[in-house]
Amino acid sequence: MNIVVCVKQVPDTWAERKLKQGDATLDRESVDGLINELDEYAIEEALQIKEAHEGEVTVLTMGPQKASESIRKALSMGADKAVHLIDDALAGSDVLQTSYALAKVLENIGFDLIVLGAESTDARMGSMAAMLAERLSVPQLSLASKVEINGTAIKVNRQSEDGYWQVEAQLPAVISVVEKINEPRYPSFKGIMAAKKKPMQVMSCADAGIDTSLVGLANAATEVVDFTERPPRQAGTIVKDEGDGGNKAAEFLVTQKFI
Amino acid sequence: MMPAPMISARSPEQEQFAGALHDMLGAGAGGATTTGAARQWAAGDRAPGLGLWRELAGLGVTALTVPPQWGGLGASPLDLVVCCEEIGHHALPGPVAESLAAVPLLLTALCTEHLGTEGRRDEELCAGWLTRLADGDLLATLAMPPRLPYAVDADAAGLVLLASADTIRLATPGTRHQSVDGSRRLYEARGGRVVAHGPAVTEAIRRALTVGALASAAQLLGAGRALLEASVRHATLRTQFGRPVGAFQAVKHRLADVAIGLEFARPLLDAAAVALAGSCPTAGRDVSAAKVACADAAHQAARAALQVHGAIGYTREHDLSLWLTKVRALLPAWGTQAEHRAIVLAAVGGTGLIGTGSP
Numbered sequence: 306m307n308i309v310v311c312v313k314q315v316p317d318t319w320a321e322r323k324l325k326q327g328d329a330t331l332d333r334e335s336v337d338g339l340i341n342e343l344d345e346y347a348i349e350e351a352l353q354i355k356e357a358h359e360g361e362v363t364v365l366t367m368g369p370q371k372a373s374e375s376i377r378k379a380l381s382m383g384a385d386k387a388v389h390l391i392d393d394a395l396a397g398s399d400v401l402q403t404s405y406a407l408a409k410v411l412e413n414i415g416f417d418l419i420v421l422g423a424e425s426t427d428a429r430m431g432s433m434a435a436m437l438a439e440r441l442s443v444p445q446l447s448l449a450s451k452v453e454i455n456g457t458a459i460k461v462n463r464q465s466e467d468g469y470w471q472v473e474a475q476l477p478a479v480i481s482v483v484e485k486i487n488e489p490r491y492p493s494f495k496g497i498m499a500a501k502k503k504p505m506q507v508m509s510c511a512d513a514g515i516d517t518s519l520v521g522l523a524n525a526a527t528e529v530v531d532f533t534e535r536p537p538r539q540a541g542t543i544v545k546d547e548g549d550g551g552n553k554a555a556e557f558l559v560t561q562k563f564i
Numbered sequence: 565m566m567p568a569p570m571i572s573a574r575s576p577e578q579e580q581f582a583g584a585l586h587d588m589l590g591a592g593a594g595g596a597t598t599t600g601a602a603r604q605w606a607a608g609d610r611a612p613g614l615g616l617w618r619e620l621a622g623l624g625v626t627a628l629t630v631p632p633q634w635g636g637l638g639a640s641p642l643d644l645v646v647c648c649e650e651i652g653h654h655a656l657p658g659p660v661a662e663s664l665a666a667v668p669l670l671l672t673a674l675c676t677e678h679l680g681t682e683g684r685r686d687e688e689l690c691a692g693w694l695t696r697l698a699d700g701d702l703l704a705t706l707a708m709p710p711r712l713p714y715a716v717d718a719d720a721a722g723l724v725l726l727a728s729a730d731t732i733r734l735a736t737p738g739t740r741h742q743s744v745d746g747s748r749r750l751y752e753a754r755g756g757r758v759v760a761h762g763p764a765v766t767e768a769i770r771r772a773l774t775v776g777a778l779a780s781a782a783q784l785l786g787a788g789r790a791l792l793e794a795s796v797r798h799a800t801l802r803t804q805f806g807r808p809v810g811a812f813q814a815v816k817h818r819l820a821d822v823a824i825g826l827e828f829a830r831p832l833l834d835a836a837a838v839a840l841a842g843s844c845p846t847a848g849r850d851v852s853a854a855k856v857a858c859a860d861a862a863h864q865a866a867r868a869a870l871q872v873h874g875a876i877g878y879t880r881e882h883d884l885s886l887w888l889t890k891v892r893a894l895l896p897a898w899g900t901q902a903e904h905r906a907i908v909l910a911a912v913g914g915t916g917l918i919g920t921g922s923p
Contacts, residue, residue, distance in 0.1 A: 381580065491584045494624030494637055497577050 306360030306454075306476075308351045309416045311407060311437075312344040312379055314372035315427040322427065328522060329529035330397050331427060333371070340375035343422025345382075345489040346482050350452060351420045352383045353487065358454055361385045363414065367395060367406055373505075380500035381492035387503065388414060392510040397522025400428065404436035406520055409513045411441060418459070421481040423448055434481035444474035447481040573834040578646045584623060585647060589654035593619040598654045599883045605657035606746030610720050613657045614703075620656075621700020629668045629775075631676075634694035636668070641775065642837040645782040649833075652786025652894075655886045657747040659705035659717045661779035661898060666772040667704035667725060668697055670732060673768035679732075679760040686759050693723055707735070707753035711773055711899050714741055718751035726753040727769045732760040745893035747886070770848075777898040778840060778851045781833055781858040784894050787887050788826050788862035791869040794884055795819055798873050815872055822868045825861035832857045849911035852904035859895045866891040 316322050320336040351362045364379040366372050367390040376387045390410050398406065411419065419441075424431035438445030449461035450469060457476045462469040464483050492500075510517050518524060544553045558564045574582075589598045596604070596612035605613040620626065625647055630636025637643075644665060651660055671690040673679060680686025696702035706725040707715040718724045718737035726735040738752035760768075796819060799810030809815050836850035844850070866888050870877045877884050895901070 377576075377580070381584075491588045491623055492580065493584075493622065494581055494628065494639065494643070497580050497584070501577065 306354070306358050307363070307415055307417045308355060308360055308420060309363045309365055309411060309414065309418070310344070310347050310351045310379065310384065310420045311433070312348065312364055312366050312375050312422075313341045313425050313427075314338045314366065314368050314375040315341045315425055318342065318426050323534075324529070324532050328397065329532060330522065333369070338371050338374060340378050341422055341425045341427075343424060343426070343482070343484060344375075344379075345422075346484050346486055347420045347422045348379050348382050348384060349487045349489040350449075350480075350482050351418075352490070354418070354420075354452065354454060360417070363388060363416075365407065365410060365414070366390070367398075367403060367410075369396075376505060377500055378492065380503045380505075381497040382490055383496055385503065387505040388508060389505060390508045390510075390513060392515075392517075394510050394517040394521050395515075397525060398520045399525040399527045400430045400432055400436065401526050402520045402524070404433060404440055406510070406513070406515050407433075408437055408440035409515045410508060411437070413508075413513055417476050418454075419443075419477075419479040421479065423481045423483050431481075434479050438479045441477075441479070443477045443479055445479045445481075446472050446474055447479075449480050449482045450485045452480060452482070452486070573642060573831075573838055574646060578643060581623075581643070582646050582650050585620070585625070585650040586653065588619060588623060589616070589650065589656060592616070598656055599886055602655050602657045602747045602886050605749075610657075614720070616656060617658055617703065618700055620651075625651075626664065626700040627698035629665055630694050630698040631672055634675075634691055635698040636694065637698075640837070641778060641840040642834060644775075644779060645833060645837045648779045648782035649786035649789075652783030652890070653790050655747075655787065655790065655890055657717075659703060659715075659721060660783055661776040662705040662716060663697065663703050663721070665779040666708070666776035667706055667723065668694060669772045669775050670706070670725065670727060670768055671697075673764075673771070674732070674760050677764055677768070679762065679764055679768070681758050681761055689759070696722075706772075707751075708769060708773055708776075711903070712776070712897070713752075714750035715753040716743075716748050716750055718753065719749060724751075724753055725759075726755040727765075727772065729769075730762055730766045731758055732765055732769070733758050743893050745889040747890070748893050773898070774848055774851050775840065777855045777904070778833075778836055780894050780898045781836070781851070781855040784855075784858040784862040784891060785826060785829055785833055787891050787894070788822070788829075788858070788865035791862070791865040791884070791887050791891070792819065792822050792826060794887070795822070795865075795869045795872040802874075809872070818868045819872065822861070822865045825864050829854070829857035829861040846911065849908055852899070852907040852911075855899060856901055856904045856908070859891075859901060862891045863895055 316333060316336040317339055323332045325332045355362050362384040364376055364384040364387045366376055373389060376389055380387055395406060421434050434445045434447045446461045448464040450464045451462040453460045459476055459478055460473045463472050592598055594615040596615060601612035601616050624637055627636040628639040628644055632638045671694050674690045675687050702722045703720055704723040705715045705718050705721040706727055708727045715724050724735040726733045733755040734757050735753035735755050738754040741750040743750050799815050800808050802809045832854040836854035839847040839850040869884060873884055876882050
């Protein structure tokens with residue numbers, strides 16, 4: 306089975322994330338990048354599927370040179386090869402454009418199953434699975450907390466607010482996974498050393514047949530018109546407890562409509 | 565202008581391996597944190613600590629120094645250093661330098677140099693142990709008097725050796741002694757059957773002492789880093805006179821000194837590992853220099869951490885105590901500062917007033 310995991314390099318969740326003053330895109334230079342956390346669950350699930358059903362795991366990312374760090378992590382966890390879509394024309398692409406670019410690459414490299422994390426921690430659109438499925442005309446099974454594959458049939462437990470739905474489809478398909486699904490492995494010494502020798506294909510827009518007039522910040526369907534920095538935290542109100550602290554706390558909660 | 569970055573001997577892969585170990589030890593295993601496991605270990609419950617060791621074995625830690633023919637990775641001394649530094653950074657309990665460095669080296673020498681007193685039988689025995697060490701199926705420890713008088717965690721180890729002068733014996737745990745670090749359970753090694761004997765054994769024991777000192781130096785550097793990180797965190801959060809205590813020069817400069825000590829110890833540590841990998845004739849001296857520098861830097865970090873934390877640093881309940889006591893215990897282990905300084909002095913042609921420490 307040919308499994309492709311799409312991963313994204315995101316700014317460290319613990320760092321303060323900011324938009325750049327000039328073009329209102331995310332400032333990726335001033336913070337450390339790392340692999341989107343949910344994508345690690347996607348990689349783990351792909352590896353488990355491969356271990357149970359044989360096949361090959363390809364990791365695909367779109368992003369600047371720095372994104373190769375995320376590829377290296379995926380390869381050292383056990384993915385077999387990688388494709389890195391890298392082109393200045395892609396900078397500032399929104400989710401619609403990214404799905405177009407990734408779909409083009411996926412058409413090129415072929416797939417039986419595409420595995421994604423449910424969302425990225427920076428943009429948090431959570432819509433890539435749906436968009437890729439639409440563009441590639443394959444079924445999507447999103448928010449999976451469990452995946453079962455039997456021949457060409459795929460069955461997942463789709464996480465919902467009050468339980469889960471069982472959804473079934475035929476491969477090829479796109480799935481996205483939630484963090485409940487597994488516990489991602491740590492890269493081992495052997496895995497890290499082996500990753501150095503694994504094939505990594507670098508693709509440009511031209512290689513993938515991507516029309517550059519459809520991608521990039523200037524051609525994006527969405528636009529950040531304006532933004533303001535988060536205001537500094539205000540000092541709170543200090544209530545001195547003179548035996549009525551409980552009441553005062555309750556009054557505060559009432560004014561905030563919590564109770 | 566930014567200062568030029570210090571040239572690092574470590575490869576991106578080694579940095580990545582350190583990162584993976586940091587993530588794993590930071591998250592813990594089987595619901596147990598590493599610090600929690602260290603406390604349990606001290607109390608005599610080794611299950612959570614052994615769980616962490618098994619998880620580490622999965623990442624290849626226990627196979628690092630075992631040669632490939634026995635299922636190991638045959639990794640370099642620098643790989644070992646990177647790994648032991650992260651282990652020290654998280655205060656992992658267990659016989660680290662013993663099981664990961666010194667014992668695999670002795671067993672390998674026994675097999676490849678045919679030192680077994682009973683020939684093939686001992687070689688097969690050692691090969692079996694090496695395979696189990698690599699798999700993470702066996703913890704090993706040893707005593708090498710006079711430099712290493714006690715076998716740490718002999719009660720938890722499946723294999724205990726007593727290596728002294730020109731003889732290696734199988735051993736069993738004897739009388740227990742108290743360490744300042746509760747998670748180091750010290751035992752006298754009661755020697756049994758001789759498995760190797762002869763002049764070549766003396767040489768193997770010397771090398772085992774060297775690699776053990778290197779591993780413990782790395783542990784010390786990692787512990788020093790943890791102490792600095794905890795101190796900086798505390799100095800940023802704790803306020804006095806309306807500002808974080810770290811804003812006061814007395815605190816700020818002290819921690820800067822700690823940072824400098826650790827930064828300057830690391831190149832010595834890495835250089836010693838590189839020298840050992842290349843069987844450089846100065847390797848013994850380099851390891852001694854690294855042990856002195858790392859132990860000094862870690863000790864300075866411990867003293868500063870204790871003061872910066874104020875009274876809370878003295879409490880057992882605070883996790884700081886785990887690193888404070890570990891640094892104090894590792895400082896003289898695998899050779900005291902005086903012994904290692906004497907080795908460096910002798911290597912540069914000087915004659916000191918103190919002896920080399922080895923009879």
